[in-house]
Each structure stands twice: as structure tokens, then as C-alpha cells.
Amino acid sequence: MKELSKLMDFRPSIKVVDATLRDGGLVNDFYFPEGFEKALYEANLKAGVDYMEFGYRADKEMFDVNKFGPCKFSSDDFIRSIVGENDTDLKIAIMTDVGRCNYKQDIQEKANSPVDLIRVATYTHQMPGALDMIEDAKNKGYEVSCNIMAISNAQEGDLKVALDLLGKSPVDIIYIVDSYGSLYPEQIARIADLYGEFAAKYGKKLGMHAHDNQKLAFANTIEAAGDGVDYLDATYAAMGRGAGNCAMELLMGFLKNPKFKLHPVIKFVEEYMNPMKEAGVVWGYDLQYLLTGVFNQHPRSAIQFTKDKRKNFSDFFMEVTSQE
Amino acid sequence: MKELSKLMDFRPSIKVVDATLRDGGLVNDFYFPEGFEKALYEANLKAGVDYMEFGYRADKEMFDVNKFGPCKFSSDDFIRSIVGENDTDLKIAIMTDVGRCNYKQDIQEKANSPVDLIRVATYTHQMPGALDMIEDAKNKGYEVSCNIMAISNAQEGDLKVALDLLGKSPVDIIYIVDSYGSLYPEQIARIADLYGEFAAKYGKKLGMHAHDNQKLAFANTIEAAGDGVDYLDATYAAMGRGAGNCAMELLMGFLKNPKFKLHPVIKFVEEYMNPMKEAGVVWGYDLQYLLTGVFNQHPRSAIQFTKDKRKNFSDFFMEVTSQE
Structure with a gap:
């Protein structure tokens, strides 16, 4: 049982990561309405969000730039067109999939980029590719996280090897990812325990990325937070692939650090997310x-x-x- | 952390209570489509549901029978028109609100009624009324449960007095009720612990009735189940007042007792709940x-x-x- 003091106090190390443009972009091929990205950036600033993920840095040799909106590629130039020099406390993140990002060419030195955090997404069988991307990003000066995807179908033995490899790598944050939305909170507690062993051993931080297939994305996210996981992914109105993610408005209603504000989130959902849904963009639990x-x-x-x-x-x- | 063995095995004492007609009836003034109650009864039989709540036994002096469907009053005659003599393993329940049920007159001896379980709903300040209803129902031969409502606004001291009074009463089952949908799983764990002390002391069983205001109805229900709560309320498609309840389809997907079947629940939602929603009946998380x-x-x-x-x-x- 969680300590009573923790129910009222807060842990300053908790970071909220807005993944709306990236996971939400999977629903609409990254074609967001005019002005959406900028308004989201401003809502995140007001809400006290710690990281804003702008999208994938997908390889333009593999994906046709005419078939996706700009957040599929989230170039430094595009990000700058929204955030300028981003002279704020909100950090900028992008995701790079193993095998779908020409990172040696398309990711430049951190000193020349508005991006702060590179999020590497991998399956357990792609670990060598992930490790090379992690080292590349770290050498260029970025914070780096790694999402091990589809762990509900991975063997625990394989997972331990992957966690050990990541532990020895320069990655900063290791993410628990419930890709299929199939995990229950009691399983998240066990997984957080396992990841926590490696995090403690190697001095890494942990993150949680949940899906809402069983209406558990928020419950699993706060379960993970209670188990010591610091980086919490959420999306406005839970927008994300399929059933969607942990809703930013639920997470902001729960977190007790006074820097987090719920009202700007509600306002953004009212002004941007609900109209998009009414216009026919479909996601969410069903x-x-x-x-x-x-x-x-x-x-x-x-x-x-x-x-x-x-x-x-x-x-x-x-x-x-x-x-x- | 829950024991690993419990994640794969099941607890035979867990009972599923379908509250669709009662909590769902609050959404449509108990006017369900023709044939709905009978089809629901048959779906519950196929799904292995343990109890089916037919509605309230509201006082007809207080509520106009022309302004509500039959499940507002769920008379023995109405219930018999659906279930006949109910020669099945599915037990029949009704709810009686303190101050809104003429129980001395309107509830007859169990021997003459198709009802098995009387569910008394009370606020902490109405406990004497609830205790009188509990004794009346018990004396007439029924199983009896008691829902203490709105506990998220009750003082813990008052709650302990109420639990002690219920412990000394002949009630069989004491329900944890999150009327406002404001409780988080970590709070449910604490509350289940508190209720569990009184249940153990007085030999009572516990139940859980959740609301989905924060998309936690299912998460809170399985948290309670993991904490030793046996009676779990659910409604098809989560139909219930406001944000609705724990969805039967989520609960059936989770429970591992082979007697519980998910497919009949999915079929009923497809054939009855979704058309009702499309016809304009509104409920659910927002x-x-x-x-x-x-x-x-x-x-x-x-x-x-x-x-x-x-x-x-x-x-x-x-x-x-x-x-x-």
C-alpha cells in the first residue's frame, strides 16, 4: 500500500511528457489543423508540462513527405517555426524508431538544434540498433530515453538482457511501454519493480507510456508514478493510436506539484481537441x-x-x- | 504488491453484480427499449453473472409511476414477468434508498418474492433508517447489502461508526461506494483495508461500486478485488449516472474464473447498448x-x-x- 504521506505530498522529480503530436499524429497522419502546434506549445507552457514531443524524425527516403504532416519528420526548422529559440523551461523531444530514422545524417549536434531529448523506440530484437542510436544521440549532446515496445509479448529473460544492455549504455531514461494496452496495474507494479532494479543499479530514470485499450492508461500511469517512475507520458484528450493514451487532463488533475495546472489543459481540449474530434478524427477507447x-x-x-x-x-x- | 499466483489463479468467492437496470436507469428514467430487460437477463445467464439488479423499489407515493419506467419500482410482478420463477443460478437484487422506499409495505416475505438480495443505500447521516431497513429485510428472509454513499466526503470517524453499526447489524455485505468518482486506486486500497477490519471482526463480506468520472471505475474495481473485496458491481457499456460505472465487458475480460464469459457481454453491448447510445441516450466519461x-x-x-x-x-x- 502506498504511504499516506505520498497521497498528499508530491515528488519533484516527476516530469510530464506531452506526446500529443507524436502518438496523436498516428491517428491523422500528422495533419493537425492550422495553428494547432503553436497553441499546444502555449498550453503546455501554461500547464507546467516538462517535455513536449514534436513527433517522429522519420527518414524521408522511407516516408513520402507529401503523405504526412510535418510532425512525422519534425525537422529542426519546423520545430523552430513553432518555438523559436524556445527560451522556456519546457523541453523539446522527438522520437526516432529503430530502422526508420537516418539518425547519423538527420540528427545534428544538440548545440545547433532546438531539441533537448531524443526518444529511441525499439523492440527487444532490435537492441543493437537502439544502442547505436542512443550512443549517437548522446555523443551529439542530447538527453536520451529508450522505449522498449510490446513488452507484454516479450519473454522476461529477453527483457532483462535488454534492460542490462540499456543500463550499460549512456541512455538517461528507460520507458515502460504498454504498446497493446493489455497490462493491469498489478502487472505494472511488478514491471516497475523489475525496471527499478536495473535503474537503481545503473543510475537511470524510468518512464511510463500507457495505452487505453482497457481504460487503464491513466490508472497504469499513476500506478507507475507510485512505484517510483518519474517520466509520465500523456496526450490531450488521450489522443493517440487506437484507444489512445493517458489523458493529460486526468494526469494534471491527479498530480499535486503546484507547478502543474489543469485549467489550461481543459481549455485546450475544449478549443482544439473536441473540435478535431467533431470534425471526424477518430480515436479512443472502444x-x-x-x-x-x-x-x-x-x-x-x-x-x-x-x-x-x-x-x-x-x-x-x-x-x-x-x-x- | 499483489502475489504473482493471484494474477493467474482466481478467487471463487468473487461475485459479479450487474447494475445496468438500476444505475443505467438513472440515465433514461428507467425507460429501456422493448425486450431489453429480458435480453439482459439472458445475457447475464450466459455470461455467468451472479446477481442482476432490477432497479429501485421506489415508493409510488413519492414517485409518479407515469414518469418512470418499471425498473424505478421493480415490483415482484414486473420482475416475474421477465424471469418467471428464475430457476437459475443468477440471483435477483433490488435497491432501496433510505427515505424513498415504503419497505414495510412494499417488500413482502422472501418466500413470496423472486428477489434474493435487498441492497440498502444510505448516507452516513441516515444510518438509523438504513439499519431499520436492513433488519426488516433480513427478518423477511433476504440477503442484505448496504451501500454507504459519498464516502469521499465523509469524515473517517463517522465512517468508522457507520461500519461498526453495520457490523453489529444482520447485513451480509458492506459496499464501498465511490459516488463522486473522485477516489484513486491507492485510496481504494486504504479504504478496503479499513472496511476489511470491520468485515473481519463481524464476519461480513465486502462489495465495490465505482464511478468512471476519472476513467478509474474499472481500475478501482480490480484494485478492490485485489484487496479482498468480493462483490463487484458493473454495468454493460458502463451505463450509469453521469460518467457511468465499471464496464461489465472490462470486468469480464479481467476475471479468470472460467464460469465468466466475455462473448455474451460483447454481443449484448453490440445489440442493445450501442443502439441505445446511437438513439441519443447519453452517459459516460467526459x-x-x-x-x-x-x-x-x-x-x-x-x-x-x-x-x-x-x-x-x-x-x-x-x-x-x-x-x-
């Missing part, structure tokens, strides 16, 4: 995501179900459970 | 409920906000926070 979450599968079949505007959930149940 | 939850208030202002189809959440934030 039965199809519950099913892929319960059965610990990648949400791609549920995303397709959503795109096809299907409503036959009972048939989808049979499809999901026959994919063994 | 920002206005988050705000009354975060600020630990009765959701009535949020329900009015919803009825008025307002979208100015930022203004509502100011209204909620000025109600001190």
Missing part, C-alpha cells in the same frame, strides 16, 4: 480495442475495424480469438 | 465529470451541463472551483 488489449495483440486489426466503420463486435471477438 | 470527480463534488452540476449540451468546459471549470 470495444474493438478492449478485445485486442484483453487478448494481448497489436491493435492493428482493431484500427482496421474502426476504419471500416464496422459495428459487429461479436464477429470481431471471434476473429481476434481465432488468431492463435 | 470532461465535466472529470472536473466534479477531481474536485470531489456530486455530479449533479455535470449532469446538468450535459443535459444543456454545453461545450464550454473552461467556464465549467471556473463554476466547479468557485463552489466552495
